Amino acid sequence: MSEQKEKFADEILDKALANYSHAEPRLGLEGRVLARLDEEKQSPARVWKWAWAPAAAALLIAGGLYLSRPRPQGPAIPNVAVKTNPPVTAAPTQPQPPVVKAAAQTKPRVGARAQAAPRAAVAAARLPQFPAPQALSEQDRLLLAYVRLHPQAAAQQAEATAQPLAEMKIRPLEIPPLSPDGSQSAPER
């Protein structure tokens, strides 16, 4: 390469490089950038402005579910009127300890506070209906199945069972007068 051509190329390169990035943007570049920044500033605010909405919705749903949940069944209150103790088959020579005493022996002794807590729980879980509904026993389920299978026969049996009760009459009570010797005459039938 001759010195003259090299010098010419050098000169052109310098001037071309000087103009290479000499670009002017459209008028109002700063304003457009600031406007875009304003949008950017507002977008997070919009997000945070409604950030409470999902949390509030979740709380509402949780509250609704809590209120509409099925009430927990309280501890089954033993119906002492219908529950029968199994017959004692032990030898009469060995006296059975009282039930309360046996329970006290098998369970660890707890303080008064610990005993009061279950009572409070039972009171809190007390149902408006008394006696509390209980699950059907095996006999109840068998009877129900029989009634479903043979409703007519069951109805007849029920009528036959109820008939004597309907016809039964109670005679008025008669008390014979006392005799002077202190003996009581048998009432006439």
Added chain:
Amino acid sequence: MAVGQAILSEGILIAEAGADLVEALVREHARFVYRVAYAVLRNHHDAEDAVQETFIRVWRHRGELRDVREARPWLARIAWRVAVDKRRRPADLSLEEQQEAAQGVRELQAQGAGADQLAISAQMQELLAALIASLPRDLREVVTLSTVEEMTSAEVGTALGIPEVTVRTRLFRARQLLKEKLAAVMEGGS
């Protein structure tokens, strides 16, 4: 000294003042950032998009502004990354594009255009872009940023994360290669 640079160098920023500072940076350096982006993208629309993206990144990291000592190279670094990410086409132009650009310059030269006229012509700018794109990456980065007006070697080094001496060395090598290629084009070769 630039407003943002002066404030930044004094280190008196507080996080609440970040918004005002970003606005000051936009007003002071938006055109500079535009030229950095344009040097990479060679397209006005894409360059403006890159400017907006650059300042959005600045806004999102406004809490870190207190650690920035020099605003210009810091902005140039962000703009450079944004523009490089935004560049759709590969940096290396095809041989066909280079030859087309060289043909345009030769035609101007044949018409008797002088050095000044050639240097500012669109054909020469297109050819220079093709020649720069053909450089190795390390040289291409340095020469591209150094074409942005008022960008010193130190600022280029800060923007690229390399020492100033390395910038000067690479710039010298890049200019040598460009000059050789340009001379070859003007002599009639490719």
